[in-house]
Amino acid sequence: xxxxxxxxxxxxxxxxxxxxxxxxxxxxxxxxxxxxxxxxxxxxxxxxxxxxxxxxxxxxxxxxxxxxxxxxxxxxxxxxxxxxxxxxxxxxxxxxxxxxxxxxxxxxxxxxxxxxxxxxxxxxxxxxxxxxxxxxxxxxxxxxxxxxxxxxxxxxxxxxxxxxxxxxxxxxxxxxxxxxxxxxxxxxxxxxxx
Numbered sequence: 001x002x003x004x005x006x007x008x009x010x011x012x013x014x015x016x017x018x019x020x021x022x023x024x025x026x027x028x029x030x031x032x033x034x035x036x037x038x039x040x041x042x043x044x045x046x047x048x049x050x051x052x053x054x055x056x057x058x059x060x061x062x063x064x065x066x067x068x069x070x071x072x073x074x075x076x077x078x079x080x081x082x083x084x085x086x087x088x089x090x091x092x093x094x095x096x097x098x099x100x101x102x103x104x105x106x107x108x109x110x111x112x113x114x115x116x117x118x119x120x121x122x123x124x125x126x127x128x129x130x131x132x133x134x135x136x137x138x139x140x141x142x143x144x145x146x147x148x149x150x151x152x153x154x155x156x157x158x159x160x161x162x163x164x165x166x167x168x169x170x171x172x173x174x175x176x177x178x179x180x181x182x183x184x185x186x187x188x189x190x191x192x193x194x
Contacts (some may be wrong), residue, residue, distance in 0.1 A: 095129075098126055
């Protein structure tokens, strides 16, 4: 029931409904993405994607006491891991690397490119992932906030077999950054974009 936030200096904060904050965990690298497993398929843990000095990425897990364990070690995923999201049935963890590669990470920490396809040539700069698992208007897809310079500010829809299509455009932001965040509401009938 608490909100968690991560920093570029490796701090994970717990934020209570009152707005009070406390340090929950600390890692030795910058935190880019966070996802919580509510299915228990991955142990009901908080997962974070980390950018480790030297241009290496990894994923760590944090248990309810704040204890950190490396889940997918350096070299398992790309050098700039950003978006992290649970999606699908059975549940799988997905990671968007900034170079556009999207990884499917199994519950043993091993990673493969989504659908066995390298999507880097179709995606400029991957940022945040959001998952829609519904039979409604959004369907069962991953949505990716994409940054780039031409065109800027796109939201891409990605099927779990690795096909990509442009879903929405026109979210131009500061300089070339464009879209940085995506989140579905609990009913999965609205997608919020920052």
